[in-house]
Amino acid sequence: MARASLFIITFCVALVSSAASTRVSLAGSDWSIKNGADLQAVGTVPGTIHTILFSAKLIDEPYWRFHDTDLRYLVNQSWTFTKSFSLQSQFLDSTQFILHFDQIDTVSNITLNNCNLGQTNSMFFAYEFNVPRTCLQTENTLHIEFTSPILYAKQQSIAYNKTVYPLCPNAAQHGECHVQFIRKEPCSFSWDWVTSLL
Numbered sequence: 001m002a003r004a005s006l007f008i009i010t011f012c013v014a015l016v017s018s019a020a021s022t023r024v025s026l027a028g029s030d031w032s033i034k035n036g037a038d039l040q041a042v043g044t045v046p047g048t049i050h051t052i053l054f055s056a057k058l059i060d061e062p063y064w065r066f067h068d069t070d071l072r073y074l075v076n077q078s079w080t081f082t083k084s085f086s087l088q089s090q091f092l093d094s095t096q097f098i099l100h101f102d103q104i105d106t107v108s109n110i111t112l113n114n115c116n117l118g119q120t121n122s123m124f125f126a127y128e129f130n131v132p133r134t135c136l137q138t139e140n141t142l143h144i145e146f147t148s149p150i151l152y153a154k155q156q157s158i159a160y161n162k163t164v165y166p167l168c169p170n171a172a173q174h175g176e177c178h179v180q181f182i183r184k185e186p187c188s189f190s191w192d193w194v195t196s197l198l
Contacts (some may be wrong), residue, residue, distance in 0.1 A: 014027075014099075015087075015098070016097070016098045017094035017096065018096035018097070024087065024091065026083055026085060026142065027044075027045055028044065029042075029043065029044040030042060030084075031043055031044065031047075031052075032082045032083075033049065033079055033080065033082075034079070034080055035080075041053055041056035042056070043055055045081065049074055049075070053074070059071060075150055076150050076151065078145065078146060078148055078151075079145075080143060080144065081143070081146070082142065082143050082144075084139070084140065084141050084142075085139075085140055085142070086140070087136060087137070087140060088138075092133075092136060092138070095133075097131035097133065098128050098131065099131050100126065100127075101127040101128070103123060104123065104144075105149075105188075106120065106122060106123040106149050106183065106184040107120065107146065108144050108146045108147065109147075110142075111143040112135050112142050112143075113135050113136065113137060115131075115134075117129040117130075117131065117135075121182075121183060122183035123183065123184050149184055150189075152182060153179065153181045154181075156182065157177075157181045164180050164181075169189070169190035173190040175189050176189045177189075
């Protein structure tokens with residue numbers, strides 16, 4: 001049996017100030033996710049779309065039988081993760097602020113209090129964004145807009161305009177095409193980890 005794993009593993013994130021390297025973790029259970037008007041939930045980060053929606057009882061167990069394939073539509077959509085958090089005045093007295101991601105998967109746009117901090121396009125290394133003091137307040141909202149990795153890889157392949165093999169995984173793997181056009185673990189697009197029974 002061949003399976004595809006398309007979970008979007010989100011991130012571990014913290015805000016760091018220059019004052020004695022004070023660190024505010026933004027991990028926790030009060031992140032909201034949405035994909036427009038259809039699906040929304042509150043869940044825990046680090047986490048995935050699937051773990052959050054499963055915990056909210058909005059989808060079935062993703063690893064049971066063929067549910068990973070049945071739930072493929074989730075990763076063909078873009079998702080927004082939002083977190084509201086407070087900062088104390090002594091933290092805001094610092095002169096330098098960094099938003100640090102241990103990992104973020106994969107293509108995203110980062111906005112803090114309407115300040116666009118930057119983009120990500122690889123899940124293989126940490127990201128840090130300098131945060132201007134003018135972008136921080138006592139009460140803050142962080143938005144992370146994730147682009148579908150499937151659609152992003154397809155768009156990159158079209159833009160490249162040359163054939164790069166393999167075009168797609170074997171049909172028996174129920175995977176997705178164009179993995180070579182995104183910096184994301186290949187098993188997110190297709191994997192075949194069970195020996196075939198003959």
